[in-house]
Amino acid sequence: MINRLSVTTIWVKDQNEALRFYTEKLGFEIRADVTNGDFRWLTVGLKTQPDIEFQLAALKPSHALTQEQVDHLTALVEAGLLGIGPWKTDDCYQTCATLQARGVEFLQPATDRPYGIIEAVFKDNSGNAMVLAQDKPRRQS
Numbered sequence: 001m002i003n004r005l006s007v008t009t010i011w012v013k014d015q016n017e018a019l020r021f022y023t024e025k026l027g028f029e030i031r032a033d034v035t036n037g038d039f040r041w042l043t044v045g046l047k048t049q050p051d052i053e054f055q056l057a058a059l060k061p062s063h064a065l066t067q068e069q070v071d072h073l074t075a076l077v078e079a080g081l082l083g084i085g086p087w088k089t090d091d092c093y094q095t096c097a098t099l100q101a102r103g104v105e106f107l108q109p110a111t112d113r114p115y116g117i118i119e120a121v122f123k124d125n126s127g128n129a130m131v132l133a134q135d136k137p138r139r140q141s
Contacts, residue, residue, distance in 0.1 A: 007043060007053045010084055011077050012126040015042050018056045021125045025102040028054070038062075054084070059126075080107070080129030092118040092134035099132075112136075 012018035019042060022028040028044040031053045035041075039062060043053040059074050061067045076082050089095040092110040099122065100106060107129060108121040118134040 005052060007055050008084065009055045009057045010124070010128060011059050011073055011082055012056045012124070012128075013059050013074070013077070014126070015040055015056050015058050017125050018042075019044070022054070022056065025099065025104050078127040080123060080127055083123070083128040083130045085131035086117075086119065086133035087130060089132055089134050092120055092132060095132060095134075096120050096122075110134075 010018070019030070019033075022044045023030060027046075029047055031043040031045045033040070033042050040058065042056045044056060045053045059070050059077065061070055065073070073082070096106060096110045104122050106120055106122045108119075110118055110120040110132075112118050116136050116138065118136060120132045121129055122132060123129050
């Protein structure tokens with residue numbers, strides 16, 4: 001039976017630029033960087049979650065993608081519709097300030113939501129929109 005998530009995909013326009021973004025700006029670590037012909041298996045992850053990796057998959061034609069599919073995926077990425085999240089943080093306001101200082105572009109600043117979180121939305125250098133969230137203490141009824 002399936003028992004856990006191992007790798008999930010983030011589509012990116014340029015793997016080198018994405019690698020710099022996820023490692024230098026977000027603080028992820030490189031997990032795998034293997035080239036086989038024109039295919040590059042590139043994954044990053046969080047030190048706090050060693051069993052989950054994020055594949056930074058190139059938006060280019062391959063054995064798995066036609067040019068038409070690449071064009072459709074690229075449009076979705078640029079529209080911010082294929083991002084991942086929410087990424088969790090203990091202090092959304094401070095994390096946003098730190099990431100902004102590193103050049104991360106926010107589409108929505110940290111905002112206190114009535115449904116129990118503080119959230120912000122940023123995008124990576126390919127256009128993927130990502131949610132950053134902080135859980136708020138729950139009220140006792």
